[in-house]
Amino acid sequence: MALLTVSSPHAHGPMSTATVMRLVLAATVPGVFALTYFFGFGTLTNILWASILAVGMEAAILKLRKRPIGFYLNDGSALVTAVLLGIALPPASPWWVIAVGILFAIVFAKHLYGGMGYNPFNPAMIGYVVVLISFPVQLTTWVAPAGTFDGNLLGPIEALVRTFSVGAVDAVTMATPLDVLKQNDSLLVEDLWASSAQFGTLAGVGWEWANVGFLLGGLFLLYKRVFTWHAPISMLIALVVLSALFYDGGSSASGGSPMFHLFSGATMLGAFFIVTDPVTSAVSNRGRIIYGACIGVLVYLIRVWGNYPDAVAFSVLLMNFAAPLLDHYTQPRTYGHKKKTLQKEAD
Incomplete structure (x- = not known):
């Protein structure tokens, strides 16, 4: 009689991948709130643009690999990568810096090795290191925190304008x-x-x-x-x-x-x-x-x-x-x- 060979694990628990990713996203809220309060809305624009790119690139690669797009997007791993990279980058980073970071994080660091669970390196950190080495000026230009200068921090509209380089937006920066x-x-x-x-x-x-x-x-x-x-x-x-x-x-x-x-x-x-x-x-x-x-x-x-x-x-x-x-x-x-x-x- 042939025996069915099934690999472990055999037990099911309440902590699915999607649940874990949602908890991680929720846990970033206090830190993101503090960054927004002191450095303006640039961190939120980073996260928004990075999330759009990450979901789009994830869906495109899944389609090329002939994998079920909805199933894999639902696990939330691409969003977590986007949020972590958006937090790590200076507030209101240029759109192309974020795009390069997400490209290397999702395509090269994650799917090139087989996707979720097979990547040997942290995708968000791969994306961050690539842009840090490639664009050191943009990655070391931080908005001065509130309380260190006389002026207003970038609001949501100004942060979007600065992010997408539509026009010149003055901002006080410091090391x-x-x-x-x-x-x-x-x-x-x-x-x-x-x-x-x-x-x-x-x-x-x-x-x-x-x-x-x-x-x-x-x-x-x-x-x-x-x-x-x-x-x-x-x-x-x-x-x-x-x-x-x-x-x-x-x-x-x-x-x-x-x-x-x-x-x-x-x-x-x-x-x-x-x-x-x-x-x-x-x-x-x-x-x-x-x-x-x-x-x-x-x-x-x-x-x-x-x-x-x-x-x-x-x-x-x-x-x-x-x-x-x-x-x-x-x-x-x-x-x-x-x-x-x-x-x-x-x-």
């Missing part, structure tokens, strides 16, 4: 706090903090609240058990330990305090929304701890001694390379098997 600290070579950290408008209570004006928002969203996802604590917490601990070891407030060469690194740049977005990607991260709990810790170390090293002020995308992609190796060496023992022990042979 990010991470960039200011990185370029400092003369002032003590305390003096730099006092003399630069970008710095707030813990980190940068606007940035600290955006990171608090993404932290709240990440805790919500932890509560919903969308992912485990191992990767994000180990990343944050590694970042705190390194920044504490090398911090010296009385030196101009200091890399910044632990609180500064925790609440600057894309730290919380990376820890809870990028590092936790189930497809490209390590699988076992031990592997996730090592994976997250290595990302935290790389983030600090690149921020302080590398060429880029923020490093979450590069760190994640580098560890995506290492995830299969971590899985190989951190496989848990199967049930019923004991750890091998070496015994001396009797003389």
Whole structure:
């Protein structure tokens, strides 16, 4: 008698892919709200344009691959990629920068490898790194946050005009706090903090609240058990330990305090929304701890001694390379098997 061979998993749970993606989208709301409040409506226009492009490109590729378009679009993975990329890009980025990022994220980083579940690298981070390397000027021009200058932030219409380059829209721009600290070579950290408008209570004006928002969203996802604590917490601990070891407030060469690194740049977005990607991260709990810790170390090293002020995308992609190796060496023992022990042979 022939037996039916069915691969695992056999159990069905309430957490379908579409449900997980909807929870992730909902969890980004506090961080997006903070970014919008401090930097204007540019982040929303990024997300809107990126989402339209992502859904369109996803549908086109699915049609070329002769896959059911409605079924795969319903899982929400393309929208999550678009939202994460839109958040990572500077507010009101040019439409063509967003288009190039989405093209590489959806077509090259995702479908070139077989689609959802087969991509070895995080699609949103691939798209971000491609445009960061290709268009460094556009990717390092951030709108000055509210409270650091006398003027109005870009409203929704102005943000759309600036995004699609229909006309010239004046906006006050300034370097990010991470960039200011990185370029400092003369002032003590305390003096730099006092003399630069970008710095707030813990980190940068606007940035600290955006990171608090993404932290709240990440805790919500932890509560919903969308992912485990191992990767994000180990990343944050590694970042705190390194920044504490090398911090010296009385030196101009200091890399910044632990609180500064925790609440600057894309730290919380990376820890809870990028590092936790189930497809490209390590699988076992031990592997996730090592994976997250290595990302935290790389983030600090690149921020302080590398060429880029923020490093979450590069760190994640580098560890995506290492995830299969971590899985190989951190496989848990199967049930019923004991750890091998070496015994001396009797003389």
